[in-house]
Amino acid sequence: MPDDCLFCKIANHELPSDMLYEDGDYVVFRDIHPKAPVHLLIVPKTHIRSVNDIQPAHTELVGGLFTLAAKMAQKEGINKSGYKLLFNVEKGGGQEIFHLHLHLFGGWKK
Numbered sequence: 001m002p003d004d005c006l007f008c009k010i011a012n013h014e015l016p017s018d019m020l021y022e023d024g025d026y027v028v029f030r031d032i033h034p035k036a037p038v039h040l041l042i043v044p045k046t047h048i049r050s051v052n053d054i055q056p057a058h059t060e061l062v063g064g065l066f067t068l069a070a071k072m073a074q075k076e077g078i079n080k081s082g083y084k085l086l087f088n089v090e091k092g093g094g095q096e097i098f099h100l101h102l103h104l105f106g107g108w109k110k
Contacts, residue, residue, distance in 0.1 A: 002047065005047060005098070008045075008047055008099060010027065010029065011027045011045045020040065021075075024045070026044055026065070027043050027045065028040055028043070028068065036084075036105035037107030038078055038106045039105055040104040041102070042102040043102075044061050044064075046058070046061060048061075049100070050090055050095055051087050052089060052090065069085055069102060072104060073106060078107050081106065083107075084103075084106065085102055
């Protein structure tokens, strides 16, 4: 883990967050600059810099992001109305925090 990784610090409870879920592998918290009524960040505790750094050994961990996203969408009450999932990859793809994370957006009125 890099010493300056914001998401590692949140996962280790070194920085505050609006934490909604935590287990041995993941944390989920609200984005501090939401782009939707519901904007969650689903973050593995294992530091993986970006999608470009995923290795075969990470397959189960990365797959779990999607399972957890569906669980969190249901918990937030947006699973039926619909939601978006997004990975930003590298600076050109909009990645600002270089720790793999999945954005969950939803809650818009029809």
